[in-house]
Amino acid sequence: MTTAIATYPSLRDRVVLITGGGSGIGAAITRRLAEQHAKVAFIDIADGPSNDLVAELKDQGHTVHYEHCDLKDIEALRRSIGTIREALGPITILINNAAHDERHATPEVTPEYFDDRIAVNLRHQFFAAQAVLPDMQAAGGGSIVNFGSTSWMVGQGGMPIYTAAKSAILGLTRSLARDYGKFNIRVNAVAPGWIMTERQVSLWLTPESEKELMEHQCLKRKLVPDDMARVALFFASDESGACTNQQYVADGGWV
Template identity: 45%
Template sequence: MTRHARFPDLDGASVFVTGGGSGIGAAFTDGLMAQGAKVAFVQRSDGTAFCDAMERAHGTRPLFLPCDITDTPALQAAIAQAAAQHGDIDVLVNNAANDKRHSTMEVDEAFWDWSQAINLKSYFFAAQSVLPGMRKAGRGSIVNLSSISYMMGNAGYPAYTTANGGITALTRSLAREFGPDGIRVNALAPGWVFTEKQIALWATEEGVAAHLARQCLPRMLKPDEMVEPLLFLASEASRAMTGQAMAVDGGVVVSG
C-alpha cells in the first residue's frame, strides 16, 4: 500500500469502480480505501483474493460484485446493490476497458459492438444509473477513464481509440447537462501505464523505448501514479473543475 495525499471528503464516501480489482483499477480501489471510502467494484474475474489483500491492508473489505459490464441490466443491478449497501454513489469511476490490438481490416461487426460495449456503452449506462442519487444529494463526481491513445492518433486499435474519443465527448455532454445539479464529470486520460497485462502482452523492448522517447519524463509509468490524479478528480479538491480531460502521461500530449 502506497501512502497518498489525504482528501478528507472521501472518508466515508460511497464509491463504485468498474474493473476495480486488477491493473489501474486495483490501484484505484486501494487508494480510495486508504482514504476511508466505501468501495464497491465489478469485474468478470474472481476478485476474492484481491478483496482479502485489501482487508489485510485496510481493515475493511471492498464490496466485490461479479459482473460483465457489457450486460447493461447486470451492471445496473450491481450499482443498485452497491448503493443499497453503502448508500447512494458519491463517486463513480468508469475504469474498465479492453485495448485488445486489432487492425481496421480484421474488424467485423461483432468485434466492433463488443469493443464499444466495454469501452463506451458501459460508461454511459453506469453514469445514468448513479445520476438520480447524485441529483438527490445535490453533488457527485463521475470520473471516466479515457486514454491519450486517441489524442496521439495511434494505429493498432481503431475501435478502442474511437471509444476513447467518445468518452471525452460523453464527459463534456454530461458535465453540461448535470452541472446545475452540482454533479461534476471529468475524464482522466493515462498514458502508457505498465500494468502486468501491458508488460505481458504488448511491452516490447522497441515499443517501450519509442514511447519513452516521446515522454518528457522518460520512465515507465506505474498504476499507482494514476491514483492521486483520480483522488483529486473524485474529491472536492477539484470542485471547480468539470467537463475536462486530464492527461497523466509523463508529458506526451499537451493542451492549452
C-alpha cells in the same frame, strides 16, 4: 521517489463505485480510495484477483464490496449497482475505469466485433453514470471520473474501434458535465498514457517499445497504475470542486 500520498478528508465515508476495479489501474484506485476510508465498491469480471483484493483490503480494516459483472450486459450492470446501493448506500462517486485495448486490424472487423468493442470500452460508462446520477442529485452533488486514453491523440494504430471509443469518452464527459452541473455534479475525464500494468508489460513491452516511450515522454520513467490512482483521487475529492467538463492528460508528457 516518495510513496507518500495526500489525504482527502472529503472522501471519508463516501460511497464510491469503480468499474474494472479488480486489477491494473482499477485495483490501484480501489486500494487508494479504501485507504482514504471511503466505502469502496467495484465491479469486475475476473473473480480471482478481485476476491484476493477484497480479502487484502478487509484484512486492513477497510470497507470494500465486490460485484461480479460482465459490463457488456447492461441489465446485469444495473442489478450490480442496485446491490451495491443496498449494501453501502447511495453512490456519490463513480470511477468509470473498465476497458480492454484488444488489437484488431480494420479489414477483419465485423459489425458484431465493432459492437462488442464499443460495449467493452464505451457503452457501460454511459449506463453506469445513468444509474448513479439520481443518487448524486439526491445527495446534492457528486463526481464522475471517466477514463479515456491518449491513444487517439498520438495517432496510435492497430485498434481503431478502441481508439474511436476512447475519443468518444471526451464527448460523453462534456455532455454530462453540461447537463448535470446545475446539480453540483462534476464530470471529468482522465486520459492515461502508456501505463505499466501487468497486462501491458506481458503483452506489449519490448526493448524497442520502451525506447520509443522514453524518446516521446518528457518524464524518463515508466508510469505505473498508482500514478493514475493519484489523479483519480483528486478528481473524486472536493479538492477538485471547481473542475468539471475537463480532460486531464496523465501521460508523462508524451502528448
